[in-house]
Amino acid sequence: MPADVDALVLSNDRLSEAYNVVGLAAPSIAAAAQPGQFVMVREDRPGAPLLRRPFSIFEILRDDQGRPTGISLLNKRVGVVTGALYAREPGGRLQCLGPLGRPFSVGTPPAEAWMVAGGVGLAPFATLAEALREQRTPATLYYGGRSASDLFHVDWFERRDIRVVLATEDGSRGEAGLITGPLERHLALLPAAAPLMIHACGPTGMMRAVAQLAQASGRATEVSLEPVMGCGLGGCYSCVVPVRSGPATPSQLVRSCLQGPVFPGHQVAWNELAPAV
Amino acid sequence: MSSINLTVNLGQLQLKNPLVAASGCFGYGTEYSDVVDLSTLGAIAVKGLFLQERPGHVPPRIVETPSGMLNAIGLQGIGVRRFIDERLPALRKHRAVVIVNICGTTVDEYAELARILSDAPGVAALELNISCPNIKEGGITFGCDLRGAHDVVSAVRRATSLPVIPKLTPNVTDVASFARAAEEAGADAVSLVNTFLAMAIDVETRRPRLSNVFGGLSGPAIRPIAVRMVYECRQAVRIPIMGMGGIMTAEDVVEFLVAGADAVQVGTANFVDPFVWPKLLDGLTGYLERHGHGAVRDIVGTVAVPGAAQRISS
Numbered sequence: 063m064p065a066d067v068d069a070l071v072l073s074n075d076r077l078s079e080a081y082n083v084v085g086l087a088a089p090s091i092a093a094a095a096q097p098g099q100f101v102m103v104r105e106d107r108p109g110a111p112l113l114r115r116p117f118s119i120f121e122i123l124r125d126d127q128g129r130p131t132g133i134s135l136l137n138k139r140v141g142v143v144t145g146a147l148y149a150r151e152p153g154g155r156l157q158c159l160g161p162l163g164r165p166f167s168v169g170t171p172p173a174e175a176w177m178v179a180g181g182v183g184l185a186p187f188a189t190l191a192e193a194l195r196e197q198r199t200p201a202t203l204y205y206g207g208r209s210a211s212d213l214f215h216v217d218w219f220e221r222r223d224i225r226v227v228l229a230t231e232d233g234s235r236g237e238a239g240l241i242t243g244p245l246e247r248h249l250a251l252l253p254a255a256a257p258l259m260i261h262a263c264g265p266t267g268m269m270r271a272v273a274q275l276a277q278a279s280g281r282a283t284e285v286s287l288e289p290v291m292g293c294g295l296g297g298c299y300s301c302v303v304p305v306r307s308g309p310a311t312p313s314q315l316v317r318s319c320l321q322g323p324v325f326p327g328h329q330v331a332w333n334e335l336a337p338a339v
Numbered sequence: 340m341s342s343i344n345l346t347v348n349l350g351q352l353q354l355k356n357p358l359v360a361a362s363g364c365f366g367y368g369t370e371y372s373d374v375v376d377l378s379t380l381g382a383i384a385v386k387g388l389f390l391q392e393r394p395g396h397v398p399p400r401i402v403e404t405p406s407g408m409l410n411a412i413g414l415q416g417i418g419v420r421r422f423i424d425e426r427l428p429a430l431r432k433h434r435a436v437v438i439v440n441i442c443g444t445t446v447d448e449y450a451e452l453a454r455i456l457s458d459a460p461g462v463a464a465l466e467l468n469i470s471c472p473n474i475k476e477g478g479i480t481f482g483c484d485l486r487g488a489h490d491v492v493s494a495v496r497r498a499t500s501l502p503v504i505p506k507l508t509p510n511v512t513d514v515a516s517f518a519r520a521a522e523e524a525g526a527d528a529v530s531l532v533n534t535f536l537a538m539a540i541d542v543e544t545r546r547p548r549l550s551n552v553f554g555g556l557s558g559p560a561i562r563p564i565a566v567r568m569v570y571e572c573r574q575a576v577r578i579p580i581m582g583m584g585g586i587m588t589a590e591d592v593v594e595f596l597v598a599g600a601d602a603v604q605v606g607t608a609n610f611v612d613p614f615v616w617p618k619l620l621d622g623l624t625g626y627l628e629r630h631g632h633g634a635v636r637d638i639v640g641t642v643a644v645p646g647a648a649q650r651i652s653s
Contacts, residue, residue, distance in 0.1 A: 063373045066614050104611065111557055113403050113610055159613070270533060290409070292401050293610035296370035298363075299386075299412045300401040315394055320370070334397075 069158045070194045092130035097190035101160030102294035116291045118185035138182040144166025168193045173257035176205040180264020210234035273327030283327030296320045304331035344634035349579045350527030352502045354381035361606030362440035367426040367434030378434035387440040392418040402548040411551035431461040442468040453498040470508030470533035482508040492524035500509035507531040522576045530581035558607040559585040573599025589622020599640040
């Protein structure tokens with residue numbers, strides 16, 4: 063059951079001119095959150111945008127005893143709401159409804175888990191990485207961006223025994239090119255019998271490419287879609303995405319707040335996904 | 340426990356309080372059962388239903404605008420049969436008072452929906468969607484034509500003994516004349532207003548922000564217009580009115596009641612704050628106590644407008 067928390071802003075780490083991480087005091091959300099879930103956020107002040115906006119839960123914040131005390135959000139400044147979130151100072155408050163949505167599945171050994179992140183699509187993978195580590199599931203993060211200045215928290219994942227593979231379009235860090243390059247090569251090298259789940263979050267084109275690469279090599283994927291969302295609770299029917307229950311069946315528009323945001327990659331009708339998604 | 344009488348009557352339908360979830364803004368009600376005690380609402384107007392399932396429009400379906408939002412969902416829905424089989428039992432279990440919003444492309448379809456729902460246990464009333472701005476066929480084509488509105492209401496009236504509540508569109512010159520047409524055709528009450536037909540453009544791409552090009556504007560931006568329309572309809576008809584349009588707070592609820600609404604519907608506010616319901620009810624109760632009223636109905640239509648009598652008769 064989701065809670066609406068009037069959350070104190072604990073911290074705002076500005077990672078670059080565009081990216082920041084906002085820490086929020088929200089113990090009930092932190093305690094209930096599962097990997098890949100999201101919160102609906104709004105500022106409660108005159109003149110603030112009316113509707114909440116969805117954000118993946120990035121980290122679970124904990125106290126010295128390891129008890130969950132809050133969550134953080136990885137934010138990229140692109141519009142009015144993300145701009146306000148970038149500017150938010152500690153001591154302010156944000157209304158935070160969650161946790162919401164269908165989470166990632168967390169594989170167990172001997173299966174491996176590969177996480178494929180593009181840009182701000184890194185957001186849902188911190189919680190997944192911790193859950194995989196608890197299960198001792200071998201995990202790899204494939205993480206791509208335009209340039210080195212778009213990549214963050216690499217050491218955070220490495221400290222949690224996640225193997226990290228990086229790619230940048232300008233070659234300033236990791237391999238030059240798209241992250242699907244190394245992903246495709248590594249898929250080809252993996253023995254067919256080795257069980258694997260691939261999780262992806264990022265630009266639609268990247269997720270689609272990952273889903274298609276995986277399908278071609280008979281691998282299962284989960285993708286975290288990020289459509290425009292109105293309420294997060296299934297009330298407004300605005301966040302629908304086209305999915306198919308079988309390869310030959312026509313697609314249906316389903317609510318990503320309830321049936322997603324995590325979907326099996328092969329079920330998404332990528333050709334019909336709106337460009338804005 | 341407050342001694343305030345919160346009950347309101349919509350014709351033969353008595354509600355325990357005047358707060359009703361607006362159709363299209365609360366799913367089928369069951370989506371909210373985790374966060375709202377559905378039995379505490381006056382009623383739930385469920386998402387509009389056709390005879391058949393409908394896929395709705397392709398996204399993007401909503402866009403935020405100043406103090407409001409546009410939507411063009413396109414009445415995606417599971418159809419009346421699946422609603423009765425899959426949703427109604429859960430709504431009954433939660434002791435929700437269910438107003439089913441129905442939409443057809445012909446008068447006969449409305450009547451058929453009314454007949455089907457009359458036989459379904461747990462339906463308290465029918466709200467006739469003759470006002471959705473987002474679909475080409477049906478709906479608003481009846482709501483923008485006095486004859487059409489009259490025909491739909493009387494056909495449904497003949498088909499059911501359930502309370503019949505047409506939901507009126509504000510996208511007409513004189514909404515009060517539509518309230519009168521509904522009353523003459525045998526409506527038990529009217530609800531108003533649906534959303535305002537609107538458009539938003541991304542100036543960088545010079546493309547509409549909604550796939551459907553047009554959408555319906557809701558939220559606080561429309562509230563003063565909706566209040567005016569409720570006031571006008573109150574002067575025009577004797578049947579009860581469910582007023583709506585951008586209600587976010589208890590003060591907004593009171594404003595609609597004072598303007599002449601017997602009950603109110605709350606839509607967009609659900610998206611902003613799904614926990615809004617107890618706040619609205621507490622605020623309304625507090626207002627009535629503060630002003631020495633023992634019942635909600637004591638404040639309905641009590642707005643004091645200087646010279647109002649002349650203006651109405653002119």
